[in-house]
Amino acid sequence: MWPGLVGKEPDTDHPPISLEHMLDLTAAAEVDGRKYDGVDLFIFHPHTDPDASEDEIKSMADLIASKxxxxxxxxAPVWPGTVGGPAFGSDEDRKNFVLAVEKTCRIAGILNDHGVRxxxxxxxxxxxGTEDFAKDPAGNTAKVAETFREAGKVAEQHGERIAAEGEICWGGFHSWKAAMDTLEATNMPGVVGFQADLxxxxxxxxxxxxxxxxLLKEGYSDDEFWAAYKxxxxxxxPWTLDFHVAQNDGTVHGTGSHxxxxxxxxxxxxxxxxxxxKCSSYWLEGAAERGIKHxxxxxxxxxxxxxxxxxxxNAILKAMIDADNAS
Structure with a gap:
């Protein structure tokens, strides 16, 4: 559901899209008789108040189930301006990062008990960001690892696991090697892992x-691509606990913190x-053994x-069905 919020700004030509409208778009899609099974959620306004009452969360769960x-x-709302702060920021930032995970785990528990999750x-x-991270890569990797371990302990207590997104705008995950360094320093395999987005x-x-x-230069051959991809x-x-189907046209884009x-x-x-x-099949090999169910x-x-x-x-749903069939 977060594409309805991330990069959206009120009072512009790309305002946030409500949760209910995003749910309706999801429920309406169909390809060869197959539909979306469900949705992932962003635990922040205006979709979901991270401090919502149990009754409010159950009401949202009922809405989702009704579709x-x-x-x-x-x-989890880990970013500045939401609940959290950088995982390699100040002591207060890092405390708030863990708090964001804790609030999200509370909501996860309500959804689990409801049966919708x-x-x-x-x-x-x-x-x-990468510029702040680059001021002290070794020290900041250690800070991220410590923050992730604290968040991982919270997640374990709630029967949850954490996956950190591999995205080039986030310090410590700005390259595949940096991601490996961070995950290995965190050293909580199966509890704190990687979220791969194509x-x-x-x-x-x-x-x-x-x-x-x-691993590649512009003008690469097909053989070079698949060797690098492997x-x-x-x-x-082995660290991947969550996976996003997506397409990239080779350009870079973003707004705000992204x-x-x-x-x-x-x-x-x-x-x-x-x-x-084909790319999905590389990531999803052994997915069931790593606990990936969707x-x-x-x-x-x-x-x-x-x-x-x-x-x-519908185009995305078809791509997801193709990825499922190929894996």
Whole structure:
């Protein structure tokens, strides 16, 4: 549901899209008789108040269930301006980061007890930019690891797991090598892991924000691409607890704290760089053994006109079915 919020600004031509309208768009999609099974949620306003009462959460769960949908993974409000702060920020920032995870786990428990949620993780990222991170990479990696461990302990207490998004705009996950360093330093396999998004991890290959970690150069051949893709996925797959189908046209885009990040484009975009089904199969090998029970899609930064078009949802659903069949 977060594509209806991320990059959206009130009183502009791309305002936030309400949860109910996003649910309606989800429920209306259909490809060859198959529909979406459910939705992932962003635990922040205006979709979900992180401090909502149990009755309010149950009411939301009833709404989702009424549309024959389930709930999967929950995005914790870890960013400045929500509940949290950078995982390598001040003591207060890091305390608030863990608090954001705790609030999300509380809501997850209510949804689980309701019965509308039966799978998924708590999704985070480091919530801090690459420039600040680069001031002290070793020290900041250690801070992120400590913050993630504290958040991981909270998640374990609630029967949950955490997956950190691999996205080039977040310090500590700005390259595939940095992500490996952070996850290994955290050292909570199976509890704190990686969330792979096809659009974002494509940019890992190209070395955006981390040229030293690039595995490909412009003009690469097909053989070079798949060799590089295997290198990256072999390294990160054992840590991968959550997965997003997406497409990337090779450009970088973002707004606000998500500046210079992977451009999500429609799944059927003719400029898309990825064979979605084949790329997905690399990430989803052994997914069941890692506890992955559902996959999601991410269309952050889609224009509202694109996001509100039924054709967009059907194209993504077809790509997800193809990914499922290929894995």
């Amino acid at each position: 024959d949908l389930k709930v999967g993974s929950l995005v 039966q799978s998924g993780i708590i999704r985070v990222d480091t919530a801090g 659009a974002h991890t494509y940019l890992y290959l190209m070395g955006y924000n981390a040229p030293e970690a690039a 290198t990256m996925t072999d390294a990160l797959r 500046d210079k990040t992977g451009r999500h484009c429609p799944a059927d975009d003719p400029n898309g760089k990825l064979d979605i089904a 996959i999601c899609w991410d269309g952050c930064m889609f224009d509202n006109a694109v996001l509100e078009s039924p054709a967009t949802w």
